[in-house]
Amino acid sequence: MRDSSAKLAVESRDGGIVAVCFLAMASPCEVLIETGDVERCRALGMLAAKEAWRIEAKFSRYRDDSVVSSINRSCGSPVEVDDETASLIEFSAQCHKLSNGRFDITSGVLRRCWKFDGSDRLPSPAEVEALRALVGFEKIRWEPPFISVPSKMELDFGGIGKEYAVDRVLAELVAQFPAAILVNFGGDLATNRAPASGPWRVGVERPGSEREAAMLLELSQGALATSGDTHRFLLRDGVRYSHILDVRTGWPVPGAPSSVTVAGGSCVEAGILATFAMLRGADAESFLDEQGVRYWCMRS
Amino acid sequence: MQLNKSTTPLRLGLMAASCALLGAPVARSQVAPDGEQPLLIDTGLLYYKEDQGRVQTIEPIVNLKKNYGDDHVLGVTLTFDSLTGGSPNGAIPSRKAQTFATPSGTSLQPVSGVPQTYTTPSGQVVALLAKVTLYSVNPGQLPLDPNFHDRRIAADASWSQPMGLDTHASISGHLSNELDFNSAAVNGALSRDFNGKNTTVSGGFNLELDRINPIGGAPVGGTDYIQLLKGGNKSKNLVGGLFGVTQVMSRRWVSQVNYTYDTSKGYLTDPYKIISVVDTTGASTGYRFENRPNTRTRQSVYVGNKVYLGGEVLDLSYRRGSDNWGIKSNTVDGRLRIDLGNDVYIEPHARWYRQAAADFYHLYLNQADALPTYMSADQRLAEFRATTFGLKLGIGFDGNNELSLRIEEYQQKAAQTSSSLANLQGLNLNPGLKSAIVQIGWRYEY
Numbered sequence: 001m002r003d004s005s006a007k008l009a010v011e012s013r014d015g016g017i018v019a020v021c022f023l024a025m026a027s028p029c030e031v032l033i034e035t036g037d038v039e040r041c042r043a044l045g046m047l048a049a050k051e052a053w054r055i056e057a058k059f060s061r062y063r064d065d066s067v068v069s070s071i072n073r074s075c076g077s078p079v080e081v082d083d084e085t086a087s088l089i090e091f092s093a094q095c096h097k098l099s100n101g102r103f104d105i106t107s108g109v110l111r112r113c114w115k116f117d118g119s120d121r122l123p124s125p126a127e128v129e130a131l132r133a134l135v136g137f138e139k140i141r142w143e144p145p146f147i148s149v150p151s152k153m154e155l156d157f158g159g160i161g162k163e164y165a166v167d168r169v170l171a172e173l174v175a176q177f178p179a180a181i182l183v184n185f186g187g188d189l190a191t192n193r194a195p196a197s198g199p200w201r202v203g204v205e206r207p208g209s210e211r212e213a214a215m216l217l218e219l220s221q222g223a224l225a226t227s228g229d230t231h232r233f234l235l236r237d238g239v240r241y242s243h244i245l246d247v248r249t250g251w252p253v254p255g256a257p258s259s260v261t262v263a264g265g266s267c268v269e270a271g272i273l274a275t276f277a278m279l280r281g282a283d284a285e286s287f288l289d290e291q292g293v294r295y296w297c298m299r300s
Numbered sequence: 301m302q303l304n305k306s307t308t309p310l311r312l313g314l315m316a317a318s319c320a321l322l323g324a325p326v327a328r329s330q331v332a333p334d335g336e337q338p339l340l341i342d343t344g345l346l347y348y349k350e351d352q353g354r355v356q357t358i359e360p361i362v363n364l365k366k367n368y369g370d371d372h373v374l375g376v377t378l379t380f381d382s383l384t385g386g387s388p389n390g391a392i393p394s395r396k397a398q399t400f401a402t403p404s405g406t407s408l409q410p411v412s413g414v415p416q417t418y419t420t421p422s423g424q425v426v427a428l429l430a431k432v433t434l435y436s437v438n439p440g441q442l443p444l445d446p447n448f449h450d451r452r453i454a455a456d457a458s459w460s461q462p463m464g465l466d467t468h469a470s471i472s473g474h475l476s477n478e479l480d481f482n483s484a485a486v487n488g489a490l491s492r493d494f495n496g497k498n499t500t501v502s503g504g505f506n507l508e509l510d511r512i513n514p515i516g517g518a519p520v521g522g523t524d525y526i527q528l529l530k531g532g533n534k535s536k537n538l539v540g541g542l543f544g545v546t547q548v549m550s551r552r553w554v555s556q557v558n559y560t561y562d563t564s565k566g567y568l569t570d571p572y573k574i575i576s577v578v579d580t581t582g583a584s585t586g587y588r589f590e591n592r593p594n595t596r597t598r599q600s601v602y603v604g605n606k607v608y609l610g611g612e613v614l615d616l617s618y619r620r621g622s623d624n625w626g627i628k629s630n631t632v633d634g635r636l637r638i639d640l641g642n643d644v645y646i647e648p649h650a651r652w653y654r655q656a657a658a659d660f661y662h663l664y665l666n667q668a669d670a671l672p673t674y675m676s677a678d679q680r681l682a683e684f685r686a687t688t689f690g691l692k693l694g695i696g697f698d699g700n701n702e703l704s705l706r707i708e709e710y711q712q713k714a715a716q717t718s719s720s721l722a723n724l725q726g727l728n729l730n731p732g733l734k735s736a737i738v739q740i741g742w743r744y745e746y
Contacts, residue, residue: 013551014551014552015551015552015608016552016608016610016611016613035610035611035639036609036610036611036612037610037611087320087321088321090317090320090321091317091318091320091321094313094314094316094317094320095314095317097313098310098313098314098317164321164322167322168322171322177641178641178642178643179639179641193700196613196637197608265315265318266318266322268318268321268322269314269315269318272314272318273311273314276310290308291308291310291311292307292308292311293311
């Protein structure tokens with residue numbers, strides 16, 4: 001149990017905004033609220049942090065006591081899941097269908113042979129093939145509320161967990177205190193509306209340009225999510241292998257952008273679109289153009 | 301949910317899936333400056349009423365604002381005003397009953413078969429045109445023309461857009477029509493940001509052309525009222541400029557300083573106003589049509605501040621105005637917006653105004669004195685103080701939509717309200733004004 005009180009930092013920002021900052025999901029998180037009531041803000045920030053930690057704990061594959069871990073240990077036996085987990089599995093199933101199989105929450109096992117540490121150590125085709133046999137959402141038996149995951153296969157909600165947390169936290173805070181609120185978990189963010197002083201000014205970092213001035217966007221409603229991380233890649237013979245894996249081959253998607261930021265109605269929607277775009281590799285931009293969403297692509 | 305014909309099945313599927321996951325309707329994303337914004341419709345209905353049977357107005361207004369993206373904004377406003385009630389004609393109360401002709405009276409030519417006469421205060425009997433309507437005022441009462449009515453229709457359109465990185469331009473046009481007045485105006489402004497948008501310098505110009513068609517014709521200024529000497533239509537124009545600087549003073553305080561200058565030329569007189577002429581005892585001997593100069597130059601300096609005090613926003617401003625008619629004015633205006641939570645706010649408002657009289661303002665004229673070139677008894681040019689107190693209540697819902705109610709009360713007190721002349725003793729010659737405004741507003745995003 002974390003010592004919650006020690007983990008929150010409250011500071012005031014321009015234009016009558018108070019920010020509460022904490023760490024969750026391995027990212028710096030902040031909640032910005034348009035209010036003068038600092039104590040209220042601290043209480044709301046604590047609510048946000050607790051919810052973020054709860055979701056992290058529940059769906060983390062690193063924790064033995066998480067729901068995901070108990071599913072991954074089940075060796076094929078049906079596991080009954082609660083409503084929230086069922087919604088996430090259902091959502092993942094929809095995304096799997098909509099992406100023609102490219103988005104797959106069972107693809108986590110491939111990380112066992114792919115270590116994206118910037119080195120030139122590529123796995124052998126045999127290693128990749130062995131693990132690819134353990135990937136495929138169609139191999140899962142999903143009969144709500146029971147999920148059966150075959151032995152050695154794993155579920156990994158890493159691709160949607162943070163965005164889901166952003167949307168959930170925003171909804172909870174707005175229900176308690178309907179001021180202008182922005183929830184930002186490490187660059188995946190959402191807001192209900194703009195403060196009286198004008199739209200939220202959001203900086204989107206351009207990976208590769210290090211700490212250089214980020215691109216500044218003005219957001220009055222909706223969400224932004226970013227996919228991509230330039231530090232997670234492999235480089236061999238001048239070819240850059242991004243960490244986005246094509247589950248149909250087990251190899252990195254060729255020509256993927258180094259980062260994609262998408263604007264959507266919810267963080268979850270924006271995040272999935274960003275992920276789908278990365279999975280299209282070289283076709284990321286045309287895919288996003290087709291969807292008619294606002295996006296910003298970075299290629300290094 | 302905003303759907304257009306280009307929403308792909310994949311996007312629809314995702315929206316539905318996200319909806320199911322989050323259990324809430326998926327909103328649109330609004331990212332400026334690239335994105336197109338929804339149409340903002342602001343409507344209001346205003347009711348204005350003065351005390352003592354004076355003017356009342358009903359004014360519906362509609363304002364449409366559309367941001368096409370990249371800060372290209374089109375605004376259109378339509379206003380309709382209907383005014384009725386009594387308006388002071390400029391004469392002072394008297395110990396005796398007074399009779400006046402309505403503005404439509406145009407000449408003294410008698411019409412055969414329809415005898416109608418008018419007796420001046422000094423006993424002279426004058427024959428009048430049949431269509432002249434007379435009205436009487438009881439002793440001691442402030443003379444009001446009870447037939448005052450007007451209706452006004454106005455349309456405004458504006459366009460603003462960025463011109464390059466730090467520059468912004470806007471242009472707007474205005475047209476209005478009243479029973480006796482037509483106006484066309486154009487306004488342009490340019491602004492430029494410096495210091496990382498902490499400083500903004502702006503400049504603007506303003507041009508207005510008016511045609512005045514007074515009911516009954518424009519009286520010849522300064523002439524004797526009973527002669528009802530009236531001419532035709534008139535016009536005036538205005539040219540003005542503005543220069544301003546807006547500066548972010550601190551994290552919570554934005555300040556603005558503006559200087560404006562304008563010149564009007566043409567018919568600036570009020571064709572319906574007269575001024576009483578009294579003898580040494582204060583008894584009325586007649587009236588004159590008012591006469592104002594045909595040029596007016598005005599300047600003003602305005603300092604405004606917006607301060608964020610925790611949950612409240614304070615708007616505090618001061619304006620100092622002066623013109624070549626001798627009118628100097630000072631205004632202090634304050635507004636405090638208080639958030640009550642649950643998307644509800646209240647906004648109390650207070651304004652203090654003080655003005656010195658125009659050089660040619662006279663409460664009345666003395667018959668013994670030489671007739672001045674310019675004269676007016678219009679209380680709006682007198683020395684007076686005014687205060688306004690108001691409260692606005694706003695209830696927000698569904699994003700940018702808002703319902704509001706505003707109530708304001710205005711009180712105006714003139715400095716000069718009495719005379720030491722025998723027949724005017726005890727009479728309040730300039731009772732001042734009290735009025736109230738109730739306005740309902742509805743802002744909706746479409």
